[in-house]
Amino acid sequence: MTFEPDSVPRRTYSYLGPAGTFTEAALAQVPEARGQDWRPVRNVGEALADVVEGRSDAAMIAIENSVDGGVSTAQDALATMPGLRIVGEYLVPVEFVLVGRPGMKLEDVSVLTAHPVAYAQCLVWLGANLPAHAHIPAASNVASAVSLIDGTSEADAAIAPPGILEHHDLQLLASNIGDNVNAITRFVLVSRTVAPPAPTGADKTSLIAELPDDHPGGLLEMLEQFATRGINLSLLASRPIGDELGRYRFVIDADGHIHDERMADALLGLRRFSPKVIFLGSYPRADRAVVHYPERYSDDVFVEARDWLRALVSGEPEE
Structure with a gap:
């Protein structure tokens, strides 16, 4: 009798x-999401709830945009939903196309539909190429294009992501219509709490921390936990806690990995200082840029200092 090996269960990803x-x-x-089940959802909260409640193994959410800054809904959700861990980050260029129904021509466009944020990022191109157009706001970047197909919009064209052309029969009227060619959105893949992967040397650590109280120099004291250990912060954003005016939590991205001695020491200092620290994860940077730091903050320096203190406490003779 032969036994077939158990099939590997399929994984589900919300987006x-x-x-x-x-x-x-x-x-x-x-890579590991290819060929698996992708679950489209309506908002960030639903995507993360899928992970927490077990409907999905992980969720992809937008966390930061190079033009508009941090995505507040994602930051607030990560701060208030326990049991989540960032396991990777990915960068997507923010490109927009103008699409219409089959047969439509650019010169025939007088009314277009677009999400207000996308519309604002294409104003220069629109002013130069469609100066007399009218704008109908859409609920999302994709909804603007779909409304042309299902007949729910009176618009002649829509501003949408390039990927829309892979899923719908639409006429491409113009490409790369965004005003900022360097615009990028940073996404993170979020799973249930797991141990951080091994450090790669090109890593990022994300966390959320609160100040113990509102006093002069409080933010400086928090930042010193990183500065005195040679750790660069690539993101520092404040979000209201919501229980009263003047109370904020801080979303932090720090260069390095929790397994790095300097990062571990900084997190210990932050935990002693802050009444609440949420560790969101240590994971490889999307750009794979190696983290550089002064030699005085190397792991060996921290290890030697701990060994020195241990020797003092144990009464060993100094060399």
């Missing part, structure tokens, strides 16, 4: 849908 969004493009960069 902000429908198909054709920038979030879907970010999920397409995850």
